[in-house]
Amino acid sequence: MRELRYREALREAMFEEMERDDRVFLMGEEVGHYQGAYKVSEGLLDKYGERRVIDTPIAEAGFAGVGIGAAMVGLRPIIEFMTWNFSFVAFDQIISNAAKVHQMSAGEIQVPIVFRGPNGAAKQVASQHSHSAAPFYTHIPGLYVIQPSTPRDAKGLLKSAIRSNNPVVFLEGETLYGVQGEVPDEGVEELIPIGQSRLARTGTDCTIVTWGRPYYTVLAAAEKLAAEGIECEVIDPRTLRPLDTALMVESVKKTNRCVVVHEHWPYGGPGAEIVDRLQREAFDYLDAPLERVTGLDVPMPYALNLEDKVLPTEGRVIDAVKRVSYSK
């Protein structure tokens, strides 16, 4: 294993899949000559040229639709949204076209496409640039939704997404691009299956399900709780649709309590879905109500002191774990 940054892991996945399959191309704003707004696509244009690394005008609905059309007849597009906030003007393309045409055509037309880009709050980019997009897309049958937390998952899941025969919403962490982590060595190919949770930390006292940016908040909180004698087990679903609850249920059977921690708003979404499933699938094993630590139910403010309050904090995670553990 070697250490790579999250953005480098994503970049490697694209290099490898473009090398493997000429049908794969990258399209989006600033992906080519600018080398990527977040430098994820750096170097791709130099290697693969303008035929396969395609800069677009600012026209998300247009180039998302072009990607879907190209996928319908056999190409394998990677469509980069500069951020997922800008995907909302392409919402109809993803919802009404990409997610629907396979069934509308009775299975005759496949849409092997990946929509990817940074998601969630960055730092003080305020109300319109801080959306956590998972709830919008996880609602839709016909889509896969992946939100990797670590460089290794980012690479292995992006490779699987590119090879999938279905439309994939791939939510990268805007604040995670610089995070370093272990990734298999060059030449060792790892395809992480879509729809599999991962055990990130073992523990006996409380299960925490989390993904994306709060994953790191939770791991830090878990260390502090361990110092107080509370051992948390941390599970990262990695894929939010389809959702794999098997590991979570196993864990709750052992710990008898669970906290779900996510950045998106509390109303609905994968956080609420996980809680709903666990209360049914592990009802007899729960010693406390399931709790959630979420982004607060407000548009994201600009001021740093307020933004820090809105996002899940270590303190809120620790409090929630203590509440479900009936500990002070």
Place this chain on the structure above:
Amino acid sequence: MMMIRRFEEESARNYAKGKIGGFLHLYIGQEAIAVAAAEVLEDRDYIFQTYRDHGIALARGMSAKSAMAELFGKDTGCSRGLGGSMHFFDVERGFLGGWGIVGGHLALAAGTAFKSKYSGEDSVTVCFFGDGSTNIGGFHEAMSLAGLWKLPVVFVCENNQYAMGTPLERTSPLKDLSVKAKGYGMVGDRFDGHDVEVVQERIGAAVDRARAGGGPTFIEILTYRFRGHSMSDPAKYRSRTELEQRKAQDPVVLVRDRLLGLGVDENALDDIDLEVDEEIDAAVRFAEDSEPALEEVMMSTVLAPEGDS
């Protein structure tokens, strides 16, 4: 053309009987356009249409049985009862759908044209839409990208004068929509759509240009639907006089009169009409007798099977 006309009339009857549900948008009055387009396209070409999609599907060669069974919501329908009137598909014949969101399918057509260019193939995409589509953002973005990348696509605006119930003069500052082509750096054309031979020649020229690498064309075809926007629309927004004037230019009657003028035996034309009637009757019987749409098909087509990529 007779096949489309009779199919649509029979669809309307079966809608009134409650055999067909949902929305039903008829193509009556616009037949010459679909027939002419199908005539100039090759098997390898791609076609997109709005929800008013029966005409082009039949013109492209879909059987009336498959089309009618879809309207009846049966497993033998072209989309196995999952699509309905608005979502006909016939992938084998390059007919890539009936799409229900105004303006939403234009970028898809740019996408299949992108694929042709990316793969060095000489296939062409033809995308139909109504005058009502020309004000929405999806139109602008698809036209922008197709013009920018010189994609082999022909955008065909079937201007039937009404965006549902609102006439063109209340939806556009332009009388001549084809001038929009210039804003996207593409060739524009504009002509009447009731004469199938004229339509064939002019769409043919645009398709040839696209195939030869000359880039996209935006065509405005002036046409008229003889029925309302959909079956629930009595079309009270237009006068009887206007409708009668338009019906005097019925594309189906025009082609019959022209054939008679050329010395074609009237009995031969009547025989074609009879054959069409029989085929439509058979299609209705087939649709009636077919099995309803299947739950297992619904469940198994939400996602495509994985593997083999």
